[in-house]
Amino acid sequence: MLGSIPLAIRYAILALVAILTNLLAQDLTSRLVAGQVGFVISLTLGTAVGLLVKFWLDKRYIFHFRAHDIAHDTATFLLYAATGVATTLVFWGFEIAFHLLFGSVVLRYVGGALGLALGYRLKYALDKRYVFRAVSA
Template identity: 55%
Template sequence: MKIAITYAILALIATVANIGAQDIVIRGYSGAYAILLSIIVGTGVGLVIKYVLDKRYIFRFRARDAVHDGQTFVLYTIMGLATTVIFWGFEFTFQHIFQSDGMRYLGGAIGLAIGYVTKYHLDKRYVFRTAEAA
């Protein structure tokens, strides 16, 4: 139960960073593809923050060196592609239906929550499986 609570808190931190980064982009740029750009930036910010937090606090993973850490990050990112489709699907759907930033962010938060549950299981099985041996 403790791991679930910790994971939920860390997911919330990454979600706030993601949505916050999106909001910063939208406030600073309102041109063509502003929403797409904001979602891409937010996804990148959330990805890096979530990787660092998961690696340290959830899986207690220690890379052998910078190359190993880079390889682990690439695998972590690949596992996140399917969950990103979930997240983006919710966010773009809410934008299309409601046509408002607030509802788009709500859709993003719902998509991230579903995606993070899925991602935990993928990361545990495929990305950080050697954490016990590291």
Template identity: 55%
Template sequence: MKLAITYAILAFIATVANIGVQDLFIRGYSGAFDVLFSMAAGTGIGLVVKYILDKRYIFQFRADNAIHDGQTFTLYALTGLATTVVFWGFELSFHHVFETKEMRYFGGMIGLAIGYVTKYHLDKRYVFRTGGA
């Protein structure tokens, strides 16, 4: 139960980082493909934040060296591709249906929540196999 609560808190932090960067991006750029660019920026920040938090607090992972950490991050990012499709699908669907940034962000939060639950299982099985979780 403690692990689930910790994971939920860390997922919340990564979600705030993701949606926050999206909102900052949109405030600074409102041209062509602004929503997609903001989502890409938020996804990038969210990925890095979530990786750092997960490897330390969820999986207690310590890389042997920088190359090992880079390889682990690459695998972490690759396992996130499918969950990113879910996240982006929800966010873009809400954007299309409701046509407000608030509902787009809400859709994004739903997609991230679903994605993070799935991502935990992928990470436990494929990325941090030798970790503590």
């Protein structure tokens, strides 16, 4: 079903799924743990959940990647996570800036969504070139 959708649209849809998953994990965590500690934990947990979801979606529906074995899949994930460091800094920068500037949970998540969208644009290029280069067309 997704294969018939143009790549850019497919990537945008799957990025939106990962963004919503990230923000939902953050929101649930923020409801359980209050204050600055809750903010840091929610940002970290949302990032981890978003990373795992995005990796699975990208490798399956964007790059059609099939690992040879668990070691290959693990190495690919570690490289995927490494390329995500710079994009995570973009995401965190936007979310933290919106949090500090506006002091609103809703605007904090708007900043997070903007940061994730910009970061995912860069992430696709990095993943195509360095992570999934052997299997991408």
